[in-house]
Amino acid sequence: MALAAFGLCAIAAACGADQLQAPRPAEAPQECRDFEQLVPRFYRAISTGQTEGLRKVVRDHLMVGDRPGDPPPVSGVLRAFFGTLNEFATERPERGAPADQTCAVLPPPLGEANPLCEARRAMDLMVHQGKGLEAFKLTDPLAAGALNYLVGRPPSSSTPHYEVAGVIAGMCRRSAVCEMTDGLDLVIGLTYYLESAEGKAAVERIDALVKNPELQPFLSGDGSTYGGENGIVALAKVIIQTTIGMQDPSELDQLPIDQLPPGLRAELRAILADVKSLLDPRRQPNVLRPLQSGLKCHRSQDAGLELVRMIYRLGLDAKLPEFGLTNLSRVARGLRETDQRGTILFLVRRIAMELRQDDQAVESLTKVCRTLFSTTVEPGQTRSNAELALPVLADLFGQGVAGELLCAADTLVFGCTGGYQPACIVR
DSSP: OHHHHHHHHHHHHHTTTTOOOSOOOOSOOOOOOOHHHHSHHHHHHHHTTTTHHHHHHIIIIISSOSSTTOOOHHHHHHHHHHHHHHHHHTSOOOTTOOTTOSSOSSOOOGGGOOHHHHHHHHHIIIIISOSSHHHHHTHHHHHHHHHHHHHTOTTTOSSOOHHHHHHHHHHSOOSSSOOHHHHHHHHHHHHHHHHSHHHHHHHHHHHHHHHOTTHHHHHHHOSSTTOHHHHHHHHHHHHHHHHHHOSSGGGGGGSOGGGSOHHHHHHHHHHHHHHHHHTOTTOSSOSHHHHHHHHHHHHHHOTTOHHHHHHHIIIIISOOGGGOHHHHHHHHHHHHHHOTTOHHHHHHHHHHHHHHTOHHHHHHHHHHHHHHTOOOOOTTOSSOHHHHHHHHHHHHHHTTHHHHHHHHHHHHHHOTTSSOOGGGOOO
16 A cells, blocks of 8 residues: 555656645645555545445456457546556646746646646646635536446436447447547537637626526426426437438527526527537537537437436436536636636646547546446346446445545645645535
8 A cells, every 4th residue: 555655656756746836835744645544434444345336347347458468448538547647747847937847837838838837737736726626526516426327326316227228338339329529529629619719708698697687497397398397308309300401500490499488598598509519510620520429429328318318307306406507617717717827727738639649548537437327137148337436436436436535646746745735625
């Protein structure tokens, strides 16, 4: 366990974690801690056998290759992670960086920034200065809420919905219909758009729609054609079908906005104009092509739109606050106001771009996703991988494992002797 902490410290130093770019709180530095101290809840879970189902799936399926000589999927994911860090570490120092250092004291424009320097700036702003902790704290309840819906645990759901797990497993494929690289291309295109002035204006209009007092009654079912769960699902089907078949953004004018509540129509038309600009076939990086491919994949695996129903039920039936549109919008707005530089979008795009160029990493990620969510009961087994692994994952997120991983990431980026680590405080 001590070796794990030492490894984190060594990696952080190799990435330049001693080159801090912003003032830090004055609290006394912390010493390097071992694995058990960095992730106590996760360590306790694996030490007491709570993770046995997940361990079995990983051991039997993810620690072995599909064919002799193939790398295990878990190894491929770890290689991609550390390979990406290494790739970032080898990029040229920022303009204005002190001699023998990588990061400039005054950050350069994002297009000239070193990704590892930006990661440290993001960690300092969001975590050490505490301006993004509220958003990070949503990770555990969001993941736990969704997983509890799949496995059938209140308050998310009183009955299992492994059919949704089957949908996810079906989409995690590399075939003529489904291809994970389409998702990466979509992420790349969207991050560029969201950084632009028109993208920022579009987000503001969506935020205004969420605040519209007529939206919630419509979503809850106000008697209109597209209100309530079945109405929202019907509307989603129209949108998906129209988007998949469209050749020109003007075809989105066919969407039934005039059948929606009058108080929402003006805002929805403005948002539709934004979407038409976003899906312009001439836009580069292109968004329309990977979106259409992704929607075709989704439609092939989820004819009943069970994913849409899950999101609706979590936010409006179970009324889990973390899935509420108002709450999500408020947190997203806070992140935008805090990260005006756009560091988070920059980092997400760079990671997606690195993965997009690494076919083996994409293959490994696809296999891990498909394996964990598989609902097929294999010969000699009484339960599927999803039934074995997902309850364990729900427990781990319910115990705050994502928060612990944030602590480990803090140690990775800044180094375990870098000073006060608010993400590592066990609450």
